[in-house]
Amino acid sequence: MAGLWESLAISQSGMDVEQLRAEVAARNIANANVAAAPGAPLAKPLRVMTQPVGAQFGQALARAEAGLPPPGGIRAVVVESDAPARKVLEPSSPLADAQGYVQYAGVNTLEEMFALTMAVRSYEANVTAFNAGRSMMQKALEIGGKQ
Structure with missing residues (x-):
């Protein structure tokens, strides 16, 4: 048993x-699909x-x-995870960096x-x-x- x-x-x-x-x-x-402002901490997978x-x-x-x-x-x-952040070109977003990219978690x-x-x-x-x-x-x- x-x-x-x-x-x-x-x-x-x-x-x-x-x-x-x-x-x-x-x-x-x-x-x-949660964006982070430039320099702000990003959610890591x-x-x-x-x-x-x-x-x-x-x-x-x-x-x-x-x-x-x-x-x-x-x-x-x-x-x-050490997956790199995903960068998406969204120049109209208020969270975009100087080049127009918004960072998302590397998921x-x-x-x-x-x-x-x-x-x-x-x-x-x-x-x-x-x-x-x-x-x-x-x-x-x-x-x-x-x-």
Whole structure:
């Protein structure tokens, strides 16, 4: 039964990361067309960096020697992207610089929509895995209760 609990925890961590990834993509899309005045700070696109939990070989080996299953799941960190600002020629804009360019965040809307779609699909896959594990646990309890 412990393995099923761990599989549920892994699916839950996956859902948490994909929710964060969708929120970050939505924030980036919202800031894609926000202009900044010359010299004013510009919204920077964000990226979600993921790392498996317990990825260190020594930790996994120590757990295996102790008869424990390897740790699982994933964690995420949000970092600012170093994408350059997007400059658009809009000489009539009050936010234009001396050359007539307005700066926007360096967000590629197409990439962000793709990231959002992938996050939703990955979230759905984690929900499916979570529900399958939960169904197995319920079935095991039903079988155990019949004896």
